[in-house]
Amino acid sequence: EVQLVESGGGLVQPGGSLRLSCVGSGFTFSNHWMHWVRQAPGKGLVWVSRIKSDGSTKTYADSVKGRFTISRDNAKNTLYLQMNSLRAEDTAVYFCARDGPGLSGADPDSWGQGTLVTVSS
Amino acid sequence: QSALTQPASVSGSPGQSITISCTGTNSDVGGYKYVSWYQQHPGKAPKVMIYDVSNRPSGVSDRFSGSKSGDTASLTISGLQAEDEAEYYCSSYSSSSTLVFGGGTKVTVL
Numbered sequence: 001e002v003q004l005v006e007s008g009g010g011l012v013q014p015g016g017s018l019r020l021s022c023v024g025s026g027f028t029f030s031n032h033w034m035h036w037v038r039q040a041p042g043k044g045l046v047w048v049s050r051i052k053s054d055g056s057t058k059t060y061a062d063s064v065k066g067r068f069t070i071s072r073d074n075a076k077n078t079l080y081l082q083m084n085s086l087r088a089e090d091t092a093v094y095f096c097a098r099d100g101p102g103l104s105g106a107d108p109d110s111w112g113q114g115t116l117v118t119v120s121s
Numbered sequence: 122q123s124a125l126t127q128p129a130s131v132s133g134s135p136g137q138s139i140t141i142s143c144t145g146t147n148s149d150v151g152g153y154k155y156v157s158w159y160q161q162h163p164g165k166a167p168k169v170m171i172y173d174v175s176n177r178p179s180g181v182s183d184r185f186s187g188s189k190s191g192d193t194a195s196l197t198i199s200g201l202q203a204e205d206e207a208e209y210y211c212s213s214y215s216s217s218s219t220l221v222f223g224g225g226t227k228v229t230v231l
Contacts, residue, residue, distance in 0.1 A: 037167075037222075044124070044210060044223070044224050044225040045161075045167065045210050045212075046124075046222060047220040047222055050219075050220065059217075059218045059219055060219075095167070097167075100169075102172075104155055106153070106155035107155060107172045108157070108220075109178065110169075111166040111167050112166060113165075113166050114166060
């Protein structure tokens with residue numbers, strides 16, 4: 001069974017930093033693209049970033065480009081999201097998601113339960 | 122990276138069929154086969170119902186089907202059941218090598 005477990009969320013002041021982690025199990029982590037998707041309270045899903053299976057390709061939404069960095073450690077089956085210069089509008093539940101078996105990098109198919117990030121003074 | 126356009130809400134009676142639309146541009150929905158649909162119940166993680174426009178993952182009911190025409194993708198739920206009441210989101214790959222989601226559609230079973 002595919003499992004994704006996020007951690008690292010919490011309360012941070014505007015301008016601060018936070019690093020999220022996502023540990024995957026039940027599948028060959030190093031074979032799959034991975035994504036971060038966020039959802040502000042009461043709002044819809046918003047794609048944040050993705051990273052190729054070997055870490056060689058990374059793409060970001062315009063809203064986080066230059067502030068967030070996605071990375072992975074395949075030896076630890078772990079995906080990361082380093083978030084700097086945080087703003088109130090970054091407040092959301094952050095989900096990690098595995099890309100599907102087609103390996104397109106465009107089909108998130110399994111999701112974690114999410115970790116809440118709150119940016120507030 | 123504008124969000125795809127979905128109706129805010131769709132409703133139907135048990136046993137009926139409903140269709141949710143997802144409209145983008147030829148830079149996303151119209152240009153690629155990578156359209157997915159997700160079901161999300163309150164407080165839960167999204168669950169993929171359809172991927173690559175019309176493919177259904179194993180374990181997903183065949184009451185769910187997907188299609189695309191031009192810049193608009195659609196999700197049809199046939200034989201509507203109470204458990205189908207949820208928020209539904211579409212997503213698509215885009216020409217900027219990013220993904221974009223729709224704003225979500227609340228499905229209500231009357």
